[in-house]
Every structure is written in structure tokens, then in C-alpha cells.
Amino acid sequence: xxxxxxxxxxxxxxxxxxxxxxxxxxxxxxxxxxxxxxxxxxxxxxxxxxxxxxxxxxxxxxxxxxxxxxxxxxxxxxxxxxxxxxxxxxxxxxxxxxxxxxxxxxxxx
Amino acid sequence: xxxxxxxxxxxxxxxxxxxxxxxxxxxxxxxxxxxxxxxxxxxxxxxxxxxxxxxxxxxxxxxxxxxxxxxxxxxxxxxxxxxxxxxxxxxxxxxxxxxxxxxxxxxxxxxxxx
Numbered sequence: 001x002x003x004x005x006x007x008x009x010x011x012x013x014x015x016x017x018x019x020x021x022x023x024x025x026x027x028x029x030x031x032x033x034x035x036x037x038x039x040x041x042x043x044x045x046x047x048x049x050x051x052x053x054x055x056x057x058x059x060x061x062x063x064x065x066x067x068x069x070x071x072x073x074x075x076x077x078x079x080x081x082x083x084x085x086x087x088x089x090x091x092x093x094x095x096x097x098x099x100x101x102x103x104x105x106x107x108x109x
Numbered sequence: 110x111x112x113x114x115x116x117x118x119x120x121x122x123x124x125x126x127x128x129x130x131x132x133x134x135x136x137x138x139x140x141x142x143x144x145x146x147x148x149x150x151x152x153x154x155x156x157x158x159x160x161x162x163x164x165x166x167x168x169x170x171x172x173x174x175x176x177x178x179x180x181x182x183x184x185x186x187x188x189x190x191x192x193x194x195x196x197x198x199x200x201x202x203x204x205x206x207x208x209x210x211x212x213x214x215x216x217x218x219x220x221x222x223x
Contacts, residue, residue, distance in 0.1 A: 032210070041216070043113075043216050043217050044199075045214065049211055097212065101150070102151055
């Protein structure tokens with residue numbers, strides 16, 4: 001059973017545009033929602049995270065929006081740059097990390 | 110030091126070989142993890158060590174044998190692997206198991222079984 005559903009699978013965005021990745025979860029016991037960024041040949045790196053008592057968190061160009069009632073959360077990357085091209089995993093945690101299937105983001109120069 | 114260091118970065122082994130993967134962290138984290146990642150897939154949890162004791166084995170075949178010699182080191186011993194075991198093996202650490210904070214991942218060992 002896929003407990004964290006992530007979309008889209010792949011995304012192409014023009015440089016300077018906004019990249020948006022969406023995730024939905026089922027288990028209301030999850031209490032921590034991290035996003036990981038992974039470049040080819042590297043391990044995932046924690047990008048930004050949010051807890052369910054907060055509706056939005058911003059760090060630089062990266063923003064998480066969280067909708068507890070809808071059990072959905074999303075990552076917005078403002079002013080997307082070619083260096084942002086990577087695979088992004090949303091995740092939910094209750095004792096262990098449950099990853100979404102990932103989104104391959106490509107930013108066109 | 111805010112890193113998880115994994116060695117070797119690349120490993121090619123035959124199906125009859127015995128090899129080991131190593132992982133080291135000096136962040137004082139008390140939980141350490143082994144993950145397996147296939148191409149275009151998310152990481153899959155294999156083992157969890159909490160305070161140097163094995164807490165979770167996600168039904169991993171016995172040809173993978175984890176070891177935690179101390180709070181900073183984690184090994185994964187490999188024996189009689191199959192070609193389908195070829196993958197990126199990631200080590201991660203966190204402050205403690207079942208405390209929900211971000212994990213720090215290493216860069217992984219790219220394993221090829223021939």
C-alpha cells in the first residue's frame with residue numbers, strides 16, 4: 001500500500017519559473033513531513049521539513065504548503081534554476097520514513 | 110562534522126565473493142540505517158540500529174549481514190549476492206530512532222554484482 005502518493009513523476013520547468021510537486025498521505029499518525037533532494041550518484045539530502053501544526057514553511061526559494069484536513073502537502077520552488085534539476089522525494093514519518101515515489105525535475109536553461 | 114561517510118564509493122563483486130560496506134558518522138547520532146535504492150526508485154529500508162542494537166530487519170535475505178561495532182560505525186557484510194542485488198546502498202543516521210527529525214544520508218556505495 002502506497003502511503004505517500006507523489007505527483008508528478010517528472011516535471012520540466014523553464015528557468016525562473018515555479019516548480020510545484022504535490023504529495024498526499026493517508027495515515028493521520030504521521031507527524032513530520034520532510035522533503036529530500038537527490039542528485040545523480042549522491043544520497044538524498046534533507047531540503048526542508050514541516051510539522052502538521054504549521055500550514056506553511058519557507059526557506060529561501062523553497063516553500064512547503066501543508067493542508068492537514070486534506071492530508072496533502074506540496075513543495076514550491078520559486079525562481080527555479082538549472083542547479084535545482086534533481087529528483088525530489090516527499091516523505092512522511094511516524095517512527096520510520098515513508099517516501100513518495102519521487103519527482104524528476106528538469107529546469108531548462 | 111555533519112556528514113555520513115561511506116566506503117567504498119563503487120564496488121564490483123562476483124556472486125561467490127565476500128565484501129563489506131562501511132559507514133561512519135561523528136554527529137553523535139544514536140540511530141543508523143541501511144537503505145537499498147534501485148534506479149528511479151525511492152530508498153527502501155533494510156536495517157535500523159538504535160544505540161548499537163539491531164531494532165529493525167525489514168525481512169532482508171541473510172546474504173546481507175549488518176554489524177554496528179560502535180556508535181559511530183556501521184558495516185554491511187555481503188556474501189553470495191545475486192545480480193538483482195546490484196543497487197545503490199545508502200547509510201543514514203539520525204539523532205535517535207523514533208524521534209522524528211531529518212535523516213543524514215551518505216553518498217552511497219554503488220554495488221554491481223556480476
